[in-house]
Amino acid sequence: MKTQSKIALKFLLVMIILTGIIYPLLMTGLAQLGYPSKANGSLIMNDGKIIGSELIGQKFDSSIYFWSRPSAIGYNPIPSGGSNLGPTSDTLKKQVGARRVLFAKINSMTDPLSIPKEMVFASGSGLDPHISPEAALLQVDHISRARHFENSQKEKLLNKIKELTETPQFFCLGEQRINVLILNLELNKI
Amino acid sequence: MNEAIQLILFLVLLAVLSPLLGKYMAKVFMGEKHIMIPVFGWLEKLVYRISGVKSEEEMNWKIYMYGVLLFNLFGFVFLYLLQIFQAYLPLNTEKLPNVSWHLAFNTAMSFTTNTNWQSYSGENTLSYLVQMLGLTVQNFVSAATGIAVVLALMRGLTRKTTDALGNFWADMTRSVLYVLLPLAIILTLALVGQGAVQTFSHYVKATTLQGTEQVIPLGPAASQIAIKQLGTNGGGFFGANSAHPFENPTPFSNFLELFAIIIISAGLVFTFGHYMKSKRQARAIFITMFILFALGLAISLWAEYGHNNVLNVSGSMEGKETRFGVMNSVLWSVTTTVTSNGSVNAMHDSLSPLSGLVAMFNLMLGEIIFGGVGSGLYGIIIFILLTVFIAGLMVGRTPEYLGKKVEAYEMKMTILAILAPAIVIKLFSAIACSIPAGISGLNNAGPHGLSEILYAFSSAAGNNGSAFGGLNTNTVFYNLMLGFGMLIGRFGIIIPVMAIAGSMAKKKVTPVSSGTFRTDNWLFVMLLISVILIVGGLTFFPPLALGPIVEHFLMNLGVTF
Numbered sequence: 001m002k003t004q005s006k007i008a009l010k011f012l013l014v015m016i017i018l019t020g021i022i023y024p025l026l027m028t029g030l031a032q033l034g035y036p037s038k039a040n041g042s043l044i045m046n047d048g049k050i051i052g053s054e055l056i057g058q059k060f061d062s063s064i065y066f067w068s069r070p071s072a073i074g075y076n077p078i079p080s081g082g083s084n085l086g087p088t089s090d091t092l093k094k095q096v097g098a099r100r101v102l103f104a105k106i107n108s109m110t111d112p113l114s115i116p117k118e119m120v121f122a123s124g125s126g127l128d129p130h131i132s133p134e135a136a137l138l139q140v141d142h143i144s145r146a147r148h149f150e151n152s153q154k155e156k157l158l159n160k161i162k163e164l165t166e167t168p169q170f171f172c173l174g175e176q177r178i179n180v181l182i183l184n185l186e187l188n189k190i
Numbered sequence: 191m192n193e194a195i196q197l198i199l200f201l202v203l204l205a206v207l208s209p210l211l212g213k214y215m216a217k218v219f220m221g222e223k224h225i226m227i228p229v230f231g232w233l234e235k236l237v238y239r240i241s242g243v244k245s246e247e248e249m250n251w252k253i254y255m256y257g258v259l260l261f262n263l264f265g266f267v268f269l270y271l272l273q274i275f276q277a278y279l280p281l282n283t284e285k286l287p288n289v290s291w292h293l294a295f296n297t298a299m300s301f302t303t304n305t306n307w308q309s310y311s312g313e314n315t316l317s318y319l320v321q322m323l324g325l326t327v328q329n330f331v332s333a334a335t336g337i338a339v340v341l342a343l344m345r346g347l348t349r350k351t352t353d354a355l356g357n358f359w360a361d362m363t364r365s366v367l368y369v370l371l372p373l374a375i376i377l378t379l380a381l382v383g384q385g386a387v388q389t390f391s392h393y394v395k396a397t398t399l400q401g402t403e404q405v406i407p408l409g410p411a412a413s414q415i416a417i418k419q420l421g422t423n424g425g426g427f428f429g430a431n432s433a434h435p436f437e438n439p440t441p442f443s444n445f446l447e448l449f450a451i452i453i454i455s456a457g458l459v460f461t462f463g464h465y466m467k468s469k470r471q472a473r474a475i476f477i478t479m480f481i482l483f484a485l486g487l488a489i490s491l492w493a494e495y496g497h498n499n500v501l502n503v504s505g506s507m508e509g510k511e512t513r514f515g516v517m518n519s520v521l522w523s524v525t526t527t528v529t530s531n532g533s534v535n536a537m538h539d540s541l542s543p544l545s546g547l548v549a550m551f552n553l554m555l556g557e558i559i560f561g562g563v564g565s566g567l568y569g570i571i572i573f574i575l576l577t578v579f580i581a582g583l584m585v586g587r588t589p590e591y592l593g594k595k596v597e598a599y600e601m602k603m604t605i606l607a608i609l610a611p612a613i614v615i616k617l618f619s620a621i622a623c624s625i626p627a628g629i630s631g632l633n634n635a636g637p638h639g640l641s642e643i644l645y646a647f648s649s650a651a652g653n654n655g656s657a658f659g660g661l662n663t664n665t666v667f668y669n670l671m672l673g674f675g676m677l678i679g680r681f682g683i684i685i686p687v688m689a690i691a692g693s694m695a696k697k698k699v700t701p702v703s704s705g706t707f708r709t710d711n712w713l714f715v716m717l718l719i720s721v722i723l724i725v726g727g728l729t730f731f732p733p734l735a736l737g738p739i740v741e742h743f744l745m746n747l748g749v750t751f
Contacts, residue, residue: 001256003242004253004256004257004260005260006242007241007242007243007257007359008257008260008261008264009264010240010241010242011237011241011243011261011359011362012261012264012265012268012331013241014237014240014241015327015330015331015366016268016323016327018233018237018366019326019327019329019330019331019366019371019417020322020323020324020326020327021322021323023326023371023374023375023413024322024326024410024413024414026375027375027378027379027382027388027410027412027413028388028389028390028410028413030379031378031379031382031388031389031412032388032389034379034382034383035382035383038382038383038384038385038386038387039382039387039388039389039412040387040389040391040408041387041389041394041406041408041436042385043394043396043406049397050394050395050396050397051396051397051398051399052396052398052399052404052406053394053396053406053435054385055385055435055436055439056404056406056435056436057435058398058399058400058404059398059400059402060399060400061400062400065399065400069512075398075404076404076405077313077404077405077406077407078313078314078393078405078407079311079312079313079314079428079429079430080311080313080428080429080430080433080434081311081429081430081537081659082430082433082508082509082537082539082540082659083508083509083537083540084509084537084539084540084633084634084658084659084660085508085539085540085633085634085660086539086540086634086638086641086658086660086741087498087500087501087506087540087541087542087543087638087741087745088500088543088634088636088637088638088741088744088745088749088750088751089500089634089638089750089751090750090751092500092501092508092540093500093501093750096501096502096503096508113502117503117505117506117507118507118512120507121503121506121507121508121509121510122508122509123433123507123509123510123511123512124430124433124509124510124511124519124534124535124536124537124540125430125433125434125435125511126430127430127434127435128435128511128512128513129435130511130512130513131512132512168192168441169440169441169442170442172192172195172196172199173196173441173442173444173445174440174441174442174444174513174514174515174518175192175441175512175513175514175515177512177513181399184399185399188399
């Protein structure tokens with residue numbers, strides 16, 4: 001017993017040094033050398049100011065921007081999380097109903113049930129940076145109106161969506177998607 | 191189509207790569223030459239020298255178990271102290287306050303028992319120091335503990351007339367140095383390459399395009415995520431766990447993490463095959479696990495793609511990420527619950543009732559379908575002993591496993607190991623449902639509320655750690671109840687398993703004859719599956735009927751709560 005306790009204490013100490021200090025420090029060092037931008041949060045700078053991270057979604061509810069997904073935390077990352085509302089939740093039913101009506105109205109859609117699902121349901125992280133390309137295309141008309149775009153500019157925007165659409169990785173992994181923050185940054189340049 | 195390709199790719203890679211990893215691990219633990227000795231061999235010797243381990247000295251089951259218990263006790267105390275004093279310690283960049291005593295108790299229990307239940311959100315509760323020295327360390331050593339215990343059991347089952355079950359410290363060292371650490375290093379770098387963060391910088395303040403302020407949390411996340419998946423730990427660096435874009439940025443990172451969750455547990459089955467000197471025996475166990483996994487997956491996919499009459503949608507995206515979609519979310523929910531991982535890439539609380547049921551049922555079966563690293567295999571061996579025993583009763587022959595008689599003592603221990611977590615799930619849930627302290631944490635009403643409570647205790651007892659996250663468990667009541675649930679769910683199995691290992695090691699081996707009841711053919715696979723489902727089904731059908739099953743029918747009627 002006594003020998004085992006002594007070993008246990010010393011062994012714990014060794015493991016703390018090895019896996020709790022050396023391992024994360026070594027990994028941080030290698031990550032900072034190999035992928036400095038990604039390891040530090042894929043931050044996006046604009047005029048010397050940080051405007052966000054490519055990976056962390058932002059709230060977009062103005063008519064001059066593409067909307068991001070609904071978020072249970074209002075895109076405030078401290079702390080992240082979803083609504084955790086269940087499949088028979090009355091609250092969720094009302095939320096989804098209201099989002100359908102609003103999205104359909106703003107984008108002049110007649111059938112609210114045909115809205116891409118991610119636009120009426122909140123994400124798990126509350127920080128989902130993506131929407132589907134379909135959801136982006138549906139919003140082009142009202143954004144062009146709000147920004148008083150000419151036809152050539154609208155055409156540019158449609159091309160931008162096509163260009164920024166990410167296809168499944170290695171042809172098969174994941175879903176087609178488009179990064180809302182990057183799309184809106186490009187939108188500002190048109 | 192795309193979904194089907196991803197699914198098949200995952201299953202095929204699992205079936206192909208786990209025997210290879212299993213073979214490698216057999217070399218490591220049987221003390222043969224392998225490719226990592228030139229890399230870390232010196233480190234292994236150094237670890238022995240510093241901690242005073244004589245790696246060649248084998249232990250009997252009691253000394254081995256003392257090692258397990260003492261080491262875990264010290265680990266628990268250290269992690270507890272680290273949290274309640276974090277404000278006075280360095281590397282607390284966000285000046286977070288000390289963690290409350292009950293949350294610290296829960297979290298320390300959670301990480302030492304390989305559960306990694308989270309009553310907190312990392313980004314606003316724990317300092318970088320606690321994440322590293324506390325959580326990352328336990329992610330390694332709690333997984334290694336599981337491997338060590340199953341190694342002792344493997345040796346007990348395959349050696350004859352001996353007391354020697356190996357050296358606990360040597361098994362721990364080899365698990366960490368030759369299995370967990372190399373894989374974690376590779377995975378960390380792959381994840382950072384996809385966009386996972388790995389830094390010691392302060393959180394960043396950004397001014398968004400619409401002009402509001404957004405604080406972006408950072409941290410040494412990737413290194414912890416890698417080991418949390420490989421070690422079937424599952425505790426997230428951030429609150430949203432693997433749904434968080436910094437933990438799981440792309441579909442490829444998702445695929446890698448998903449694979450990391452299951453591969454070591456699956457590989458260990460084949461390691462056992464090498465100890466038994468029988469690939470057939472190992473294959474039978476693997477096929478049993480694979481069938482149960484596939485069955486659950488099929489039901490869960492069917493349910494999740496099905497129609498929800500309340501929300502008027504098929505394949506709801508509530509709690510799911512666009513980059514993963516429905517299929518990857520369901521595949522993850524099943525994989526993380528059959529193994530005792532518990533990380534999530536979609537919120538289980540928002541899954542359809544029957545997908546939630548599959549996840550919960552996986553927890554209730556005791557994490558034996560691949561299961562936790564090490565713990566999954568010793569869990570299913572418990573069920574194998576039960577099956578052999580029942581089969582023996584049916585044909586009136588003394589039950590045997592691997593040529594060793596299974597007798598009253600082993601059966602008592604087996605039943606103890608099966609009952610301990612079941613009692614936690616049912617009794618603790620019943621208590622929580624009956625008192626205000628239990629009910630007040632609910633986020634959903636109606637049958638879904640019962641599911642939230644039931645899921646929490648199933649997760650604790652199964653040492654899983656995933657949650658129906660709506661339930662607020664950061665209260666004195668839940669932190670203590672779940673903490674004790676995790677303790678019983680871990681050591682209520684480890685102690686009987688060690689006792690079985692000790693008693694089986696002492697026995698003689700009867701040579702195989704025509705009268706031997708075979709445990710390596712399809713008949714046995716089917717029998718084992720039946721015993722697992724019947725024991726699980728009979729024990730948990732009543733509460734499941736009141737929770738997810740009734741919710742499913744009410745959902746079809748469009749009833750809301």
